[in-house]
Amino acid sequence: MTPTSTDAxxxxxxxxxxxxxxxxxxxxxxxxxxxxxxxxxxxxxxxNVKSDLADSALAGIAAAEHAGGAAREQVDALMDKGRDLIESAAELVRERPLASFGVAFAAGFIIAKLARGSDK
Structure with a gap:
């Protein structure tokens, strides 16, 4: 029997x-x-995100730990500048005592006038 088209x-x-x-x-x-x-x-x-966040937190903590040292360095630098200014002023007073007294007196007089003027 040969296959029919329907069978195919x-x-x-x-x-x-x-x-x-x-x-x-x-x-x-x-x-x-x-x-x-x-x-x-x-x-x-x-x-990877957790690892990166942890690394970021560690870097932030390390920066915060160094912040105190940096602040101390800045305070020390300011103190040194203040000492230098005081030494310069003392040297100026030693070199020109009369002029220094005159400037101090004038400054005190001006401050006193300003203080009395604000009371009225």
């Missing part, structure tokens, strides 16, 4: 159905595999 159609449709089932199965497997890979990448990315 049935056979071809059966093969098409089998191939469609296999394609659907392969697509499902590909999606599951992609989801697994994406999940792993997400875990890796999350770990």
């Amino acid at each position: 159609i049935k056979t071809n449709l059966g093969q098409a159905g089998t191939h469609l089932k296999q394609a659907a199965s392969d697509a499902g497997e590909a999606i599951r595999s992609a989801a697994g890979v994406a999940g792993e990448e997400l875990k890796l990315g999350k770990a």
Whole structure:
């Protein structure tokens, strides 16, 4: 018996159905595999973000620890400048005592006038 056209159609449709089932199965497997890979990448990315945040926090803590030392250095520098100014003023007073007395007297007089003027 020779196959009829109807039999050939049935056979071809059966093969098409089998191939469609296999394609659907392969697509499902590909999606599951992609989801697994994406999940792993997400875990890796999350770990990298945590690591970077921890490194940032450690760097911030280290900077804060050095802030006290930097502040002390700045205070020391200001104190040195203040001492230099006092020494310069003392040297000026030693070199020109009369002029220094005159400037101090004038400054005191002006301050006294200003203080009395604000009382009225």
